[in-house]
Amino acid sequence: MNARFSEVTASIVEDRLLVKGDGLEDCRLKYEVRDRQTDTVLDGGEGVNLDIPLTEDDGDYAILVTAVADAPGSILFFHVVVAAGEPCLASQRTTSAAALRRSRLTRGLARAAVQPFSSIWRNRSLIRSMVRRDIAGRYAGSHAGVFWTIIHPLLLMLTYAFVFGVVLSTRFANDDRPGSFVLYFLAGMLPWLAFSESAGRAAGVVIEHANFVKKLVFPLDILPVNLVFSGLFSQFFGVLVLFGALLLFGRDIYWTVLYLPLLIIPQLLFTLGVCWLLAALGVLFRDLGQLMGFIITLWFFLTPICYDESLLGQYHWLFRINPFYILVRAYRAVLLEHAAPEWQSLLWLSAASALVFLFGYGCFHRTQRQFADLV
Amino acid sequence: MLKAKNISKVYRIYDRPVDRILEALPFVLPRHSDFPALHPLDLEVGKGETLGVVGPNGGGKSTLLQLLAGIIPPTTGRVSRKGRTAALLELGAGFNPEFSGRENVYINGEIMGLSRREIEASMPSIERFAGIGEFIERPVKTYSTGMHVRLAFSTAIHVDPDILIVDEALAVGDAVFANRCIRKFEELREKGVTVVLVSHDLGLVKQLCNRAVFLMDGRIEAAGDPSDVINRYVGAVLEKQKAWRTTEDAVHGLDASHRHGDGAVEIRAVELIGQDGAPTRAVRAGERVTVRLSVFFHQAQPTPMAGILIRTRNGLDAFGTNTKTEGADLPPCAAGDALEIEFAFECLLTPQEYTLTVAAQHPSGHSHDWLDDAVAFRVLDIAKRSGIANLPTKIAVRQLS
Structure with a gap:
């Protein structure tokens, strides 16, 4: 069969692709037209001396021809590009199913690297207004309104300050100045505040927007993105509270705070990846929403936010695999210790976050097609 | 596009x-x-x-x-x-x-x-x-x-x-x-x-x-x-509705929502028959339909009469008539006699659900057997006209200026 396929000539006549070859006259062929963008099958058929109708819609198409008698064997691959209604045969080769799978995978990976960014960029104004409404809607009808964004972390901090700082008299390493606990706690709380708020809601976000899935033409992949930016907003208020606390306890706001964006970028990538993953999983396992509350609490206590890291002792290895350990330390370094973050661990964190980001988006994107059946 | x-x-x-x-x-x-x-x-x-x-x-x-x-x-x-x-x-x-x-x-x-x-x-x-x-x-x-x-x-x-x-x-x-x-x-x-x-x-x-x-x-x-x-x-x-009717409703049992009367005359069967001669529950607007009653006389009646009444689903009378009104007097009947009476009319009703009430009565208006809503049926039409009466309408337009 390979020998025969190698002598195939294909030509485009008007809007049809004619496939001819020596020895093919008696060979029944099967063809499939796929859209290379989405990889969906557009058309298909069988015949001898194939005469494949092409669409006049602009796009990038793959036409796969196999011999019916030789089902898993070699595949004739035609790449047809239609531009301005004119079809054009871009390339032609003989390939195998495995090779096609591989090339599809590489193209998929390349897309996965670009698509999350392009999707966020394309929908930026929609994201902006949805985040704004999310924040406004959260406090709609309450008296203190948007000030809850400040009051909430403040109250939380006071509670922890009382339990850990006063009752358990926790001290953070070699800092006995007044307010030390409050400041260390707050600095550690900053990245966690944003993360836990976003991740806590991510598992339910698609189900919550069931109407968007089933009834609207809507870029679903921005739903988790909205949560992340909404969480970042809370963190912004947290930073203001921390600055207030710094001034209150008579410390300076040192120039090392300018390192903050370097910490926020990997933090954002990581949170986005986790939120995409959770949002997709949350549709498949409804119980995840219930479980998340527990997981987040556990994660919080496994991160040295309300206690000093030296207390973990033999469980110190837990810190190494916890991205928030690195983040918490880095936040404390730049905000309280007037030092640059540890570059090596920050680099490691950034690489890991980028991977989580791509993996999370990939998972979301793959399951997204099924959402309409599931919510 | x-x-x-x-x-x-x-x-x-x-x-x-x-x-x-x-x-x-x-x-x-x-x-x-x-x-x-x-x-x-x-x-x-x-x-x-x-x-x-x-x-x-x-x-x-x-x-x-x-x-x-x-x-x-x-x-x-x-x-x-x-x-x-x-x-x-x-x-x-x-x-x-x-x-x-x-x-x-x-x-x-x-x-x-x-x-x-x-x-x-x-x-x-x-x-x-x-x-x-x-x-x-x-x-x-x-x-x-x-x-x-x-x-x-x-x-x-x-x-x-x-x-x-x-x-x-x-x-x-x-x-x-x-x-x-x-x-x-x-x-x-x-x-x-x-x-x-x-x-x-x-x-x-x-x-x-x-x-x-x-x-x-x-x-x-x-x-x-x-x-x-x-x-x-x-x-x-x-x-589809016909198919449904023949399977579900093969036995023409009488299930009136309310039945009253002295029982001197008994209505034994009520059927709504479509244009094609088969019993139906769905009628095209304007279709010629027949209501067929089987009446059994337990007591002799010198001047028996029977009537039908069509109501909308919310109980509004749409149309009613009887043998006397239509001038079709029934023959005097002895005990043990049975009659089959058919009311045929064009169903000029708007598309909605209706019920059919039937009765065998004495000329004084006293009921021998009265069956409220004995048959429920639906009128189908492509145009949705309002009201109950579905009057065939022709529209003519002339340009005046």
Whole structure:
């Protein structure tokens, strides 16, 4: 069969692709037209001396021809590009199913690297207004309104300050100045505040927007993105509270705070990846929403936010695999210790976050097609 | 311009949710069964065309609209849309009940791809069209269904779509608003907007659409001129109801909602017979139908009489007559006699559900046997006229100036 396929000539006549070859006259062929963008099958058929109708819609198409008698064997691959209604045969080769799978995978990976960014960029104004409404809607009808964004972390901090700082008299390493606990706690709380708020809601976000899935033409992949930016907003208020606390306890706001964006970028990538993953999983396992509350609490206590890291002792290895350990330390370094973050661990964190980001988006994107059946 | 080529939708049905996850793992055999909601079909709606989609529930209408709007991906095939698409599959699907109507107009407009400034510019006409007054400033959760519909529809048509896809949108909302919508649809058509519309209101489809398709069991059963397509649809519905009647109602038991009388005469059977001579429960408007009564006399009656009464579902008398009124006196009967009496008439009623009440009476008006709502039936029509009487109407128009 390979020998025969190698002598195939294909030509485009008007809007049809004619496939001819020596020895093919008696060979029944099967063809499939796929859209290379989405990889969906557009058309298909069988015949001898194939005469494949092409669409006049602009796009990038793959036409796969196999011999019916030789089902898993070699595949004739035609790449047809239609531009301005004119079809054009871009390339032609003989390939195998495995090779096609591989090339599809590489193209998929390349897309996965670009698509999350392009999707966020394309929908930026929609994201902006949805985040704004999310924040406004959260406090709609309450008296203190948007000030809850400040009051909430403040109250939380006071509670922890009382339990850990006063009752358990926790001290953070070699800092006995007044307010030390409050400041260390707050600095550690900053990245966690944003993360836990976003991740806590991510598992339910698609189900919550069931109407968007089933009834609207809507870029679903921005739903988790909205949560992340909404969480970042809370963190912004947290930073203001921390600055207030710094001034209150008579410390300076040192120039090392300018390192903050370097910490926020990997933090954002990581949170986005986790939120995409959770949002997709949350549709498949409804119980995840219930479980998340527990997981987040556990994660919080496994991160040295309300206690000093030296207390973990033999469980110190837990810190190494916890991205928030690195983040918490880095936040404390730049905000309280007037030092640059540890570059090596920050680099490691950034690489890991980028991977989580791509993996999370990939998972979301793959399951997204099924959402309409599931919510 | 909207073009669908070879599109189909096969849903995967999983017995247990966990099967879906297992299947995603490598080396696991398929654990689903396929449900084809829509068999491969081609569809093309040109600029300025209005396509009506009719068919029974579960026929694939909603799936088709979701595919056309691009909300769900097709299993095979491709939909190409040229221009901005506005889909109104469920009214106010993107509405957040906590926010004001105005805020929701912004949200929906932005979801449909408009900038805030563009929405601001069309806000006055959106408000005017919706006509909900000061409610625009109140949270949507305080709205009635009608207001919801008005605002959602008003937003959708003001985003200046090139393609508008509407599912059963005008079913709610009052007559005034429905009229305004119909005019708007006509205006959109003139502007060259491509419209796809699903409706159970066959009259509306006939009025608005220049082409229609009839979808049943995921296949296009008929396509083309709306009147022809609708006739095919009504025909299919009649057929189905007949099939249902013969299986469900083979025994003509009498089940009156209320039966009273002295029992001197007994009505033993009531049948509603269609034009084709077979018993029916679904009648075409204007069809010649026969009500057949079998009456048994337990006591002799010198001047017996029988009557029928048709009521609407909410109990309004639509039409009633009896043998004496019609001047068809029944013969004197002895005890043990039986009569079969037929009332034949043209069923000039508007399409809705009716019940048939029958009675055997004494000329004084005293009842021997009275059966309220002995038969329930439905009148079907392609045009939806209001009221009860369905008077054949011809319209003539002369230009006066």
